[in-house]
Amino acid sequence: MDREQQILALIRQNPFISQHEMAGIIGISRSAVAGYIASLTKKGTIRGRAYVTSDEHMIYCIGGANLDSKATSKHAIRLASSNPVTVTESCGGVARNIAEALAGLACQTSLLTVVGDDKAGQWVLEETRRRGVDVSQAIVLNGENTGSYTALLDTSGEMFLAFANMDIYDKLSPAMLRDRWSHIAAAKLVIADTNLPSDTLEELIRRCQEESIPLFIDPVSSEKSKKLPTDLSGVTAIFPNLEEAIQLTDTPLSMNQDVIDMFYVEPDHSKIANTIRDRGVKHVFITLGSRGVHYAGEEGEHFFPPIPTQVVEVTGAGDAFLAGIVYGITQNHSYMKSCEFGLAAAHITLQTSQSTSSELNEERLQLTINTMTKGD
Numbered sequence: 001m002d003r004e005q006q007i008l009a010l011i012r013q014n015p016f017i018s019q020h021e022m023a024g025i026i027g028i029s030r031s032a033v034a035g036y037i038a039s040l041t042k043k044g045t046i047r048g049r050a051y052v053t054s055d056e057h058m059i060y061c062i063g064g065a066n067l068d069s070k071a072t073s074k075h076a077i078r079l080a081s082s083n084p085v086t087v088t089e090s091c092g093g094v095a096r097n098i099a100e101a102l103a104g105l106a107c108q109t110s111l112l113t114v115v116g117d118d119k120a121g122q123w124v125l126e127e128t129r130r131r132g133v134d135v136s137q138a139i140v141l142n143g144e145n146t147g148s149y150t151a152l153l154d155t156s157g158e159m160f161l162a163f164a165n166m167d168i169y170d171k172l173s174p175a176m177l178r179d180r181w182s183h184i185a186a187a188k189l190v191i192a193d194t195n196l197p198s199d200t201l202e203e204l205i206r207r208c209q210e211e212s213i214p215l216f217i218d219p220v221s222s223e224k225s226k227k228l229p230t231d232l233s234g235v236t237a238i239f240p241n242l243e244e245a246i247q248l249t250d251t252p253l254s255m256n257q258d259v260i261d262m263f264y265v266e267p268d269h270s271k272i273a274n275t276i277r278d279r280g281v282k283h284v285f286i287t288l289g290s291r292g293v294h295y296a297g298e299e300g301e302h303f304f305p306p307i308p309t310q311v312v313e314v315t316g317a318g319d320a321f322l323a324g325i326v327y328g329i330t331q332n333h334s335y336m337k338s339c340e341f342g343l344a345a346a347h348i349t350l351q352t353s354q355s356t357s358s359e360l361n362e363e364r365l366q367l368t369i370n371t372m373t374k375g376d
Ligand SMILES: Nc1ncnc2c1ncn2[C@@H]1O[C@H](COP(=O)(O)OP(=O)(O)OP(=O)(O)O)[C@@H](O)[C@H]1O
Pocket: 220, 240, 241, 242, 286, 287, 288, 289, 290, 291, 292, 293, 305, 306, 307, 308, 309, 311, 314, 315, 316, 317, 318, 319, 320, 321, 343, 346, 347, 350
């Protein structure tokens, strides 16, 4: 640990520690401590002396907040034809969905995102605030359109095709992170999605590693997962679905989901997960849709079957899974044990037409787990 990191660690332990005390502990002069503090203040890592707020319990989510529009086809989808559908609109965006799910599970949650100065942005922020997420860090950008996600779902609620109109996230710059760094660094855990531009992701991952802040990443889609830097050693846990996981291995294995489905070729989940681990990630969860989850990480390796579910529609199942894991971790469970919470949260969310479930709360989660374990 270098001097700045030592000083930062001491301040985290005791935000009222004096320069004199720090000098004594580290074994340098008080004026040297003052120099390091001035440098940390200049970088925005320290924002002056303050009373401790409850930020230390805060889970800080950074990324997308969208308006989701989902059209469920009433019959088998026909290409180049007019398909009768039922349309549902809801709030979406990976980081936002995770923040809302966590707030439902009684976790203190803050969301850093960008929305446009349009009706959709106003609605998304207001609804998210109403569900218990702190949206005071969110930024409204004049003249921009709020991100939108438009999906066509088949009769069983599985995604057939989706469009992501999210140019606004290119504006979520590293400078925006720096401006809010004192809040981010004070959080218990940071969750980011790959709606963020690659330079913002790169800086976030590097700083979380330097400052030992746990960081969870949702890769969002195989296309957006390409924005992640090669070195992922600042990432504590990552949650790709199989297609994203294959993309993250960046090997000739890269066949897409259609090919896998068509030829019933089941790739080696363990090999894929461990190739991702080789990039520096501590815990890898590959979500496999109706086939469950493969975990590989510091606690070993395990396959978790899914909870049998009457699916209404699949949007947001992966986000709920990640939120469930975070909930388990905040309750001091292991990553393997937390998988139960993830599976239960996904199960609850799969049973609504919204991208997040208003039914997701601690009681319902525990009830789902109890039923699941009794069924063993
Ligand atoms: N049909 C299903 N039946 C039971 N469980 C399911 C089903 N689909 C998904 N799940 C559960 O939800 C988890 C996450 O689903 P999935 O792998 O589809 O995530 P995803 O592709 O990231 O989803 P999204 O991007 O829509 O949030 C799975 O690991 C599984 O536990």
